[in-house]
Amino acid sequence: MKTTRRNTKKIKCGNIFIGGDAPITIQSMTNTDTRDVKKTVEQIKKLEEAGCEIIRLAVPDMEAADAIYEIKRNVKIPVVADIHFDYRLAIKSIENGVDKLRINPGNIGDINRIKKVVSKAKEYNIPIRIGVNAGSLDKKILKKYNGKITPSALVESALVHIDILESLDFNDIIISLKASDIRLTYEAYNLLAKKVDYPFHIGITEAGTVWRGTIKSSIGIGCMLLNGIGDTLRVSLTGDPIEEIKVAKEILQCLGLRKYGINLISCPTCGRCQIDLSKIANIVENELKNINIPITVAIMGCAVNGPGEAKEADIGIAGGKNSALLFKKGKIIKKVSEEDIIKVLLEEINEMKEGI
Incomplete structure (x- = not known):
């Protein structure tokens, strides 16, 4: 498998970049009512604090599009408007300061309406994400593939939408090919990667609950990243979107693509273990969750x-009988009693933190 990212265009989104040599960014989507500015801003700020770098909002009506103006004034990260069917919502969202659009050009009306959206996007210098979803493929494309959702069907849909934007001399494009099936998603992205150089937004859509969706997303997103595919990502979970950020950060950290602080490793234990390792590991993990070294x-x-x-x-500890050995870089430093393990380990880490 490849371990380096594919070469793509570099697209500006608010105060960050997607693609090219820019870091792989983490996205999420609010689950508040966008029209409720207070609750939406509160959730975005919590997501910002957790490490979200781009946030997407549902824009179902004009009231939600108008709310973007006030939301943008109160948050720092780029805001993406998720638009379906009504081109006027896209235009209003742009005018109110959104940093990116997520649309399917084919489902917002005829070419004249698409032209109006593209013209406004050019005026405000914002990119458009073409969001192809397995659950909403064009009927003509589905008929061509005998009603089956295939990687080629997803890619053909994406290329149709890309052609529409390119015909209007618009190239600030990001693409997503979302499906709940891991293999389908993986194969579709690999196929499209051979045809275009636009940045990819990756993820496994409708992945499920926090437990099930974490596993599914980690496999799917991890496979794509290991194959050099992915410039920005969203872990799609049913639950608190903060959990999406936690999982996304861990995926990137495990693959060495981003560094977010402490990397905690622990063994599964066996019959040789004579200390409460699970308790120690969980306490240490919680104590170190906000340390970014x-x-x-x-x-x-x-x-x-x-x-x-x-x-x-x-640094680490290795358990003994009611005790543990403290070691650094594999070299044993001292023996510590079980009741002092956590205290001594955290003290040592804090000293290391001061020296970095």
Whole structure:
């Protein structure tokens, strides 16, 4: 598999870039009523704090489009308007300061309406994400593929929409090919990657609950990223969107594509473990969740393999009988009683933090 990203255009979105040599960014979508400015801003700020870098809002009507003006005044990250069918909502959203549109050019009316949206996007210098979704493919394309949703059908739909925008001399385009099926999504993105150089927004749509969706998204998004595909991503979960950010950050950190602070590794334990490793690992993880320094911490169950298996860790512990060995870079520093393990480990990490 490739380990480097495909070469793409670099598209400006608000105060950040998508594609090219820009970092892979994390997105989410609010689940508040966009017309409720107060609740929407509150949720966006929480997402900002969690690490969200681009936020998308549903814009079902003109009241929601008008709310964007006040929402934009109160948040820092780029705001994307999610538009379906009504081209006037797209125009109003742009005028009210949105940083990007998510549309399907084919479902907002005839070419004259599309021209009006594109003209306004050019005027305000904002990009358009073409969002192809397996659940809403054009009937003509579905008929061509005998009613089956295939990678080629998704790609053909994307190319039709791309052609519409390019015919209007518009090239600030980002593309997503969303499906709930991992293999379908993976194959579609790989097929389209051979045909265009636009940045890709990746994810597995309607992935499910936090537990199930985390697994599904990690597999799908991880496969694409390992194959060099993906410039911005959203983990789609049924639940608090904060969970989407947590999972997205961990996916990127596990693949070494972004660094978000502490990298905690811990063993699954076995019959050799003589300390409450699960409790220690969970407490340490919680205590370190807001520390943004690039160090690896290992919580290992025994001294048989602990320092050896985690020798690349900056610091860690390996359990013994009612005690643990404290080690740094695989070298044992001292022995600590079980009741002092967490305290001593956190003190050592804080000292390391001061030195970075």
